[in-house]
Amino acid sequence: MAHQSSTQRLKGGRWLKALAWLSVLALLGAALLMGLAGPAYRWELIALGDAFNLLRYGAYTAAAAGALSLLLLVVGSITRRINAGVVAIVVLSGTAGLLYIPWQHWQRAQQAPMIHDITTDTQNPPTFDALRDAREAAPNAVDYPGEETARQQQDAYPEVEPLVISAPVSRVLSAAQAEVEAAGWQIEAITDNTIEATAITRWFGFKDDVVIRLTEQDNAVQVDMRSASRLGASDVGTNALRIETFLDRLGERLE
Incomplete structure (x- = not known):
């Protein structure tokens, strides 16, 4: 009986929901950091170096969101929690979208000469x-x-x-x-x-x-x-x- 209760907590426990929310919040935080970097510099609220730091921190946060969503996807598959898998896929897609822009910029920077x-x-x-x-x-x-x-x-x-x-x-x-x-x-x-x-x-x-x-x-x-x-x-x-x-x-x- 105790074993059954423990299994049920594993399959529907609060920690799984917490992991899902944490991955979503990390993705939203990354989007906020990266999205505000340009406008904050354009409106002269921060220096250019600080704006680039926001982009960097946003990329790190997005990577963390991706890692959390991968963990959520694995655990959701093991425990057969479909909702957890859906959340994980959405966060992974969002993470890929956020990281694609700086990755593309980095790729162009590697190929472009140092001229302006x-x-x-x-x-x-x-x-x-x-x-x-x-x-x-x-x-x-x-x-x-x-x-x-x-x-x-x-x-x-x-x-x-x-x-x-x-x-x-x-x-x-x-x-x-x-x-x-x-x-x-x-x-x-x-x-x-x-x-x-x-x-x-x-x-x-x-x-x-x-x-x-x-x-x-x-x-x-x-x-x-x-x-x-x-x-x-x-x-x-x-x-x-x-x-x-x-x-x-x-x-x-x-x-």
């Missing part, structure tokens, strides 16, 4: 004029870094090239402005052949500056572009992707 200034014209890069003061106040330099950066860019992003299109320069400029506005970038200045704007990342609010330069050729216009981060030694490929995406969409808009 990308341009379609490394010999004569478009210059920041209206944004010069803002960039001079930022950690990264306003001027293009030079040959070493150009070499690393060519090795890592050979597909970053100018767009040459047969259309009047005024039409290309209008289309480029429309594409900048569609991207949600903050326009700083527009001249007869240039556009300067700032792209702000959604989560952390990092500011990357963009300059688009149009050069008239025989029956065509060459569109060169430069995208440079204000902060950080490596942009993890963000600026190259921004240029490629923008020029592809601009070409489609002008077709």
